[in-house]
Amino acid sequence: MDAVIFRGPYDIAVEKRPKPSIQSPTDAIVRVIVAGICGSELHMYRGHQKTDTGHIMGHEMVGIVEEVGSEVSNVKPGDRVVSTFSAVCMSCWYCKHSYTNRCIHGSAFGTQQLDGSQAEFVRIPFADGTLEIAPLSMPNELLVMMCDIFPTGYYGASRATEAFATLDNRTIGLMNGGPQQNIGDAVFVCIGCGPVGLCAILTARSKGVRTLFAIDAVDDRLEEAKNMGAIPLKLGKDDIKQTILEATDGRGADAVIEVVGNKAALRSAFDLLRPCGVLSSIGFHQGEFPFDALESYQKNLNVNFGRAPVRAVFRESLECLDSNKEKLKSFISHKLPISEAPRAYALFEKQEARKVILVPGR
Known part of the structure; x- marks a missing residue:
């Protein structure tokens, strides 16, 4: 054969x-x-x-x-x-x-x-x-x-939405009479708009995420992400971090889905997250983490890694x-x-x- x-x-x-x-x-x-x-x-x-x-x-x-x-x-x-x-x-x-x-x-x-x-x-x-x-x-x-690719994208987006909905700090806030943050009010980011990234975007949107920024360097992929309801941001062209900060009153994204699987993408995901945010990484990484334990501690990072x-x-x-x-x-x-x-x-x-x-x- x-x-x-x-x-x-x-x-x-x-x-x-x-x-x-x-x-x-x-x-x-x-x-x-x-x-x-x-x-x-x-x-x-x-x-x-x-x-x-x-x-x-x-x-x-x-x-x-x-x-x-x-x-x-x-x-x-x-x-x-x-x-x-x-x-x-x-x-x-x-x-x-x-x-x-x-x-x-x-x-x-x-x-x-x-x-x-x-x-x-x-x-x-x-x-x-x-x-x-x-x-x-x-x-x-x-x-x-x-x-x-679709179950993987689905898994990455689902872990992000589910973790966002059950964060410890949110539970503590509710116990103390704090406001509940609805998934529709959250700001999500997807880094990587290849096949898995597009599946993750489609899933996140279907689960109620209204504001979702999609990051990639390829125009065709960004156009597809836009067609699925995401806001496209192009690497090397748009001021990505400033855009995310402006959309969140300077905090950073509530959740980032990282699909690429390299150090630069993972570091970008970390940097775009607000403190106590959610990082859902489904990229197939081959090397070391681009952030350390102290940085994770200082950000109160909530993180999920691995295959679907x-x-x-x-x-x-x-x-x-x-x-x-x-x-x-x-x-x-x-x-x-x-x-x-x-x-x-x-x-x-x-x-x-x-x-x-x-x-x-x-």
């Missing part, structure tokens, strides 16, 4: 690999219909994430079940399915407590531990937990967002996606055959594409 192989930084190739087979009774083999390229894969592509080479890339896919192991009961051959970005066993302590992002038996697709979905076929471990039956009303091009538990938030995020699907008609900017994977990665890396999907076969 044709498969997209990581050969090193900026070196992607399409090679022939053996079709995968059932290795465990909990496995399924899926024929891939569409596979996405995700922003987190750019860390590997650019050489920021250190890894060995030779594995099949990709952790986003919609496909048709071809074969299942003897212990698989939730899906059967012929089912159209969508996969979460990592295999989840649903039996370990973390999975049972809805922390599926920390499953101790599963691995992320598209890594040295588990070949990915940018191929004609993919082996799915723990198929009952990893695969979801595709809703009949959802097209493949939209559904591929449910593997990672896609399986745990799948249903609620799918409902959010479905209710906003009209706003996402132009979300997929490029649909290319898998043979053009090297070009697809280059387009995405240069920020010349909003979201790219690959189609196996001709």
Whole structure:
């Protein structure tokens, strides 16, 4: 079968690999219909994430079940399915407590531990937990967002809105007769308007955030953010910090969702927050924190980091996606055959594409 192989930084190739087979009774083999390229894969592509080479890339896919192991009961051959970005066993302590992002038996697709979905076929471990039956009303091009980017954006925005609503200082203020701050009166910021950032913006708006500033350097992304109800601010052009201060009487943002995954973005998120604000970081960071413990103490920082538990938030995020699907008609900017994977990665890396999907076969 044709498969997209990581050969090193900026070196992607399409090679022939053996079709995968059932290795465990909990496995399924899926024929891939569409596979996405995700922003987190750019860390590997650019050489920021250190890894060995030779594995099949990709952790986003919609496909048709071809074969299942003897212990698989939730899906059967012929089912159209969508996969979460990592295999989840649903039996370990973390999975049972809805922390599926920390499953101790599963691995992320598209890594040295588990070949990915940018191929004609993919082996799915723990198929009952990893695969979801595709809703009949959802097209493949939209559904591929449910593997990672929409649940991740949903998770980042939800953590920000939920933390904002339950801050200790607000509770103390209410106990002492202080005013309650409504989510509609809050000022949110999203740093990074790539696919995940746009999903986070859409989610935050659907949860009642009325004032949301979107920060990026790419005009196309900012235009999409504006279409979703955000106020665009362009890096290198707008005075971002002053704009946020003026919108908050000099305090800073109530919450910042950081999606980019580099030090500059994380430092900017910290600097734009007011004291006792909320930082929800879903960027895939590779290095050290750009702020220290003393700075966090002095700001009374409320912070959440880490990957999304896609399986745990799948249903609620799918409902959010479905209710906003009209706003996402132009979300997929490029649909290319898998043979053009090297070009697809280059387009995405240069920020010349909003979201790219690959189609196996001709």
